[in-house]
Amino acid sequence: MSQSAEKVLDHFKLFREPEYEEMFAKKKAEFEYPVPNEALQHTIEWTKTEDYREKNFAREALTVNPAKACQPLGAVFAANGFEGTLPFVHGSQGCVAYYRSHFSRHFKEPTSCVSSSMTEDAAVFGGLNNMIDGLANSYSLYKPKMIAVSTTCMAEVIGDDLNAFIKTSKEKGSVPAEYDVPFAHTPAFVGSHITGYDNALHGVLKHFWDGKAGTVPPLVRKENDSINFIGGFDGYVVGNNREIKRIFKEFGINHTMLCDPSDAWDTPTDGEFRMYDGGTTLEDAANAIHAKATIAMQTISTEKTVKFIEEHGQEVIKLHHPVGVGATDEFIMELSRITGKAIPDSITLERGRLVDAIADSSAHIHGKKFALYGDPDTMLGLTAFLLELGAEPVTVLSTNGDKAWAEKVQALFDASPFGTNCKVYPKKDLWHMRSLLFTDPVDFLIGNTYGKYLDRDTKTPLIRIGFPIFDRHHKHRYPVWGYQGAMNVLVTILDKIFDEMDADTNGIGTTDYSFDIIR
Amino acid sequence: MASLNEKVQDVFNEPACDKNQAKGEKERKKGCTKQLTPGAAAGGCAFDGAKIALQPITDVAHLVHGPIACEGNGWDNRGSKSSDSKLYRTGFTTDISELDVIYGGEKRLYKSIREIIEKYDPPAVFVYQTCVTALIGDDIEAVCKAATTKFCKPIIPINAPGFVGAKNLGNKLAGEALLEYVIGTQEPEFTTPYDINIIGEYNLAGELWQIKPLLDELGIRILSCISGDAKYKEVAYSHRAKAAMMVCSKAMINVARKMEERYNIPFFEGSFYGITDTSESLRQIAKLLVQQGASEELLSRTEKLIFREETRAWKGINRYRPKLQGKKVLLITGGVKSWSVVSALQEGGMEIVGTSVKKSTDEDKDKIKELMGEDAHMFDDMRPRDMYAMLKECRADIMLSGGRSQFVALKVKMPWLDINQERHHAYAGYVGMVELVKQIEQALYHPVWAQVRKPAPWEAELSDITEAKAA
Numbered sequence: 001m002s003q004s005a006e007k008v009l010d011h012f013k014l015f016r017e018p019e020y021e022e023m024f025a026k027k028k029a030e031f032e033y034p035v036p037n038e039a040l041q042h043t044i045e046w047t048k049t050e051d052y053r054e055k056n057f058a059r060e061a062l063t064v065n066p067a068k069a070c071q072p073l074g075a076v077f078a079a080n081g082f083e084g085t086l087p088f089v090h091g092s093q094g095c096v097a098y099y100r101s102h103f104s105r106h107f108k109e110p111t112s113c114v115s116s117s118m119t120e121d122a123a124v125f126g127g128l129n130n131m132i133d134g135l136a137n138s139y140s141l142y143k144p145k146m147i148a149v150s151t152t153c154m155a156e157v158i159g160d161d162l163n164a165f166i167k168t169s170k171e172k173g174s175v176p177a178e179y180d181v182p183f184a185h186t187p188a189f190v191g192s193h194i195t196g197y198d199n200a201l202h203g204v205l206k207h208f209w210d211g212k213a214g215t216v217p218p219l220v221r222k223e224n225d226s227i228n229f230i231g232g233f234d235g236y237v238v239g240n241n242r243e244i245k246r247i248f249k250e251f252g253i254n255h256t257m258l259c260d261p262s263d264a265w266d267t268p269t270d271g272e273f274r275m276y277d278g279g280t281t282l283e284d285a286a287n288a289i290h291a292k293a294t295i296a297m298q299t300i301s302t303e304k305t306v307k308f309i310e311e312h313g314q315e316v317i318k319l320h321h322p323v324g325v326g327a328t329d330e331f332i333m334e335l336s337r338i339t340g341k342a343i344p345d346s347i348t349l350e351r352g353r354l355v356d357a358i359a360d361s362s363a364h365i366h367g368k369k370f371a372l373y374g375d376p377d378t379m380l381g382l383t384a385f386l387l388e389l390g391a392e393p394v395t396v397l398s399t400n401g402d403k404a405w406a407e408k409v410q411a412l413f414d415a416s417p418f419g420t421n422c423k424v425y426p427k428k429d430l431w432h433m434r435s436l437l438f439t440d441p442v443d444f445l446i447g448n449t450y451g452k453y454l455d456r457d458t459k460t461p462l463i464r465i466g467f468p469i470f471d472r473h474h475k476h477r478y479p480v481w482g483y484q485g486a487m488n489v490l491v492t493i494l495d496k497i498f499d500e501m502d503a504d505t506n507g508i509g510t511t512d513y514s515f516d517i518i519r
Numbered sequence: 520m521a522s523l524n525e526k527v528q529d530v531f532n533e534p535a536c537d538k539n540q541a542k543g544e545k546e547r548k549k550g551c552t553k554q555l556t557p558g559a560a561a562g563g564c565a566f567d568g569a570k571i572a573l574q575p576i577t578d579v580a581h582l583v584h585g586p587i588a589c590e591g592n593g594w595d596n597r598g599s600k601s602s603d604s605k606l607y608r609t610g611f612t613t614d615i616s617e618l619d620v621i622y623g624g625e626k627r628l629y630k631s632i633r634e635i636i637e638k639y640d641p642p643a644v645f646v647y648q649t650c651v652t653a654l655i656g657d658d659i660e661a662v663c664k665a666a667t668t669k670f671c672k673p674i675i676p677i678n679a680p681g682f683v684g685a686k687n688l689g690n691k692l693a694g695e696a697l698l699e700y701v702i703g704t705q706e707p708e709f710t711t712p713y714d715i716n717i718i719g720e721y722n723l724a725g726e727l728w729q730i731k732p733l734l735d736e737l738g739i740r741i742l743s744c745i746s747g748d749a750k751y752k753e754v755a756y757s758h759r760a761k762a763a764m765m766v767c768s769k770a771m772i773n774v775a776r777k778m779e780e781r782y783n784i785p786f787f788e789g790s791f792y793g794i795t796d797t798s799e800s801l802r803q804i805a806k807l808l809v810q811q812g813a814s815e816e817l818l819s820r821t822e823k824l825i826f827r828e829e830t831r832a833w834k835g836i837n838r839y840r841p842k843l844q845g846k847k848v849l850l851i852t853g854g855v856k857s858w859s860v861v862s863a864l865q866e867g868g869m870e871i872v873g874t875s876v877k878k879s880t881d882e883d884k885d886k887i888k889e890l891m892g893e894d895a896h897m898f899d900d901m902r903p904r905d906m907y908a909m910l911k912e913c914r915a916d917i918m919l920s921g922g923r924s925q926f927v928a929l930k931v932k933m934p935w936l937d938i939n940q941e942r943h944h945a946y947a948g949y950v951g952m953v954e955l956v957k958q959i960e961q962a963l964y965h966p967v968w969a970q971v972r973k974p975a976p977w978e979a980e981l982s983d984i985t986e987a988k989a990a
Contacts, residue, residue, distance in 0.1 A: 329976050336977065343977050351975050358967045359929050363943075366965050390965045418966070513600045513725070519943075 053435035064431035067399040070188035074196030075150030081259030083279040084145030091152025093117040106468040107265040131165040136174035149183035156187035182207035192400035194301040197233040208286040226254040226291040232298030235467025243479035293338045298377035321381030350483040366390040372446035374466040376401035387416040397425040530691040535776040564681030568689020575746040578604035580641040582611040585649025600725040642751040643673040653680035694774035705755035712813040714742040716763040719771040722747025726947035758782040762807035791947040828949045835953035844868035851920035863952040
């Protein structure tokens with residue numbers, strides 16, 4: 001045996017040892033009854049054809065490799081952005097374990113979240129008892145300042161009424177009567193994680209602004225000079241929110257980050273465990289009603305919340321994940337307009353530096369073809385930026401983007417000479433993307449970690465921008481918003497272009513006449 | 520053996536250079552490059568000039584004798600391509616220390632040569648002198664002589680320490696070293712009446728390879744290219760060529776002239792930049808070869824090839840005409856002759872609003888006038904500040920220049936295309952011109968330029984004339 005206590009081989013190496021190679025070969029030959037290799041190759045080749053693509057796009061029921069997650073994941077994200085808040089998901093505990101691992105794998109931080117652990121009897125008799133016990137236990141075990149309740153499908157299918165359940169729980173003494181328990185119904189069979197974010201944030205604001213489920217009088221808006229900022233479901237929230245706060249500071253704008261998990265998902269290692277850290281204070285969340293205006297950075301990700309805020313008399317600046325010069329200009333100028341504050345010189349300088357960087361590297365991105373997929377707002381931001389860079393976003397795909405989103409993307413295409421040959425695909429999955437990468441090949445793919453299989457299958461180099469990113473560390477620390485953020489996106493794209501250039505020219509004695517140190 | 524000082528004087532007195540010959544005795548002694556102004560920005564030194572002229576010889580170990588500065592900042596920094604050995608890309612230096620400065624670095628140099636021979640066994644080692652080792656009196660010629668005897672390998676001293684002058688002088692001193700130690704030391708396996716040398720071509724971005732197929736088709740053999748994609752032995756037997764072409768005239772003219780004197784190899788100055796230039800160069804090569812005894816029919820074959828290639832190239836360029844018509848181009852070039860690309864740009868429908876004549880001869884200037892009219896804007900050596908002012912004033916759409924000027928163009932909000940040594944595309948020959956025009960089209964239509972020319976939207980009132988132009 002090649003495995004020994006002196007030198008333990010891990011999975012990278014162990015299964016390459018001869019006895020395993022032999023075992024795999026034997027298993028394949030004697031037990032797997034594989035199709036003949038020619039037939040296999042034939043099928044593989046067939047999946048790359050127009051014919052296969054047609055059949056692939058004719059799929060009506062089956063989703064293969066979805067580029068979206070479920071509502072409660074978004075709800076947990078939103079809850080995690082408030083001070084001392086415990087996300088409480090009413091439903092089955094397995095779902096909650098998924099959210100926690102999903103976020104921990106992306107942010108490399110623990111994510112606090114509990115469930116009411118509904119089981120079969122709860123499904124039959126209703127989950128009220130689970131709510132009563134669950135709220136009582138989490139309140140005494142984890143001592144949160146607020147418990148934000150959302151739901152899994154299980155609770156939604158049987159129709160549990162959160163409002164009534166929470167009221168009953170309070171009556172039964174699970175938590176004090178005046179304790180804040182905002183809630184949102186977040187069934188996964190509707191929408192996606194961005195819908196869940198929207199519902200949960202809406203639930204929190206409704207709780208504080210509209211009289212805490214009828215227990216206190218609703219707040220009356222008295223306009224002040226503050227600005228609310230809503231980032232939406234954002235995998236770069238750690239870097240982005242800090243960058244946005246810096247920009248507000250440069251302007252000297254009073255602001256409230258509505259939902260700010262940037263500290264909760266970036267706690268220091270200093271010997272102290274922080275179950276909760278940072279976040280929007282409950283007081284600020286309530287006072288946000290008085291703000292002069294709200295900036296929604298990802299409007300599609302916060303449709304319901306935006307409408308709710310508008311109904312309370314505030315102007316809402318509706319953006320779509322602005323990345324790049326033009327989109328950031330709009331963001332910055334809107335900030336200036338609504339606050340009446342001049343754009344600080346420091347920001348103007350940052351803008352100039354970004355334009356300079358784009359010009360310096362212009363030749364390398366110019367004319368390159370990209371396929372990209374992800375959340376609808378992210379796609380709008382990246383598409384606009386790629387067009388600005390002279391690239392062609394040939395394929396733009398979103399599983400949770402709808403027809404209205406597709407029209408917005410098409411408008412971006414139509415406004416640029418580089419958009420002529422580009423196409424948008426709403427409500428499509430990564431298996432559709434696979435076909436597209438074969439039939440309409442591009443130079444680079446932009447997407448989350450799951451794109452690595454497409455990279456491998458189609459030999460389209462993956463540039464990791466999106467959520468989740470599991471297989472590269474700490475990307476979430478670097479902003480993609482603001483001029484500095486656009487710079488980071490630019491560098492991320494360029495790095496891959498140059499890596500590919502090097503990989504393409506590094507054949508010793510064959511292609512290395514172009515393996516240059518200056519690019 | 521001539522002292523370094525004598526050699527410098529010798530290369531200053533270049534009879535084949537009309538500019539040089541037009542000067543008085545006293546002026547000539549001062550050299551052909553302007554004396555540097557202390558405190559003003561300047562280009563590379565003689566060492567750098569020697570290094571870049573010879574580094575393209577691919578199978579040689581290029582050993583820099585000096586402190587880390589010279590090789591540490593400069594190794595493998597040119598895009599001259601090799602079809603074979605990659606040894607020229609390896610940075611060898613003696614990296615001398617304080618103790619070497621005190622006790623002398625000759626022993627370290629000798630040991631370094633020995634280690635190179637032991638580990639790499641190259642056909643030759645080129646040893647480059649630098650300021651510090653020259654100042655402390657290291658005699659690299661003596662060390663190389665001893666090493667040559669000991670290792671039975673040519674160990675060639677390249678005596679061009681930085682302080683003797685500018686880059687151009689270093690190019691020439693490198694040429695002198697080749698003449699003194701390399702050229703004529705080996706014999707080719709066979710010769711043909713169609714053997715030529717190309718001198719002063721460095722195969723940047725693989726440009727030589729755009730010319731070679733044409734010559735191959737005509738049955739003309741590049742016996743030796745000095746120094747692009749060259750092997751040591753090719754330079755060593757280059758004296759058996761029948762004719763030579765001088766490509767970058769100001770850099771290695773001494774090599775061409777002395778080879779003509781010593782070995783009867785006639786040469787002409789030509790360029791592979793521009794369509795008419797490429798044709799003219801091919802014609803000249805054929806003419807010289809026929810003069811030297813090659814069959815007359817080479818001339819008509821050459822004409823046929825020229826006709827075919829020109830037709831194809833003009834057609835290729837014409838494709839870009841609709842998008843390039845009326846675009847204004849400013850040419851700021853170093854080694855590349857400005858006028859040689861002018862006709863290609865004009866064919867693409869572009870207008871040349873100005874060109875630099877830093878290294879151009881009177882003849883070059885006449886040609887520019889011929890092409891661009893009497894009132895052609897020609898500019899001599901230009902400070903970045905003046906370049907900036909001129910760019911603003913003459914309102915070009917794009918600037919073509921070397922990498923060092925690119926940032927001036929960018930700051931003045933103008934598209935820019937690299938046509939010097941760090942460029943990534945090959946512009947030589949017929950296909951090269953089509954590529955150049957294509958690259959201009961790409962650069963001009965990159966959306967960032969519209970962005971660059973616009974001020975931040977909130978600064979609209981501060982907009983300057985370039986914005987008015989962009990609109």
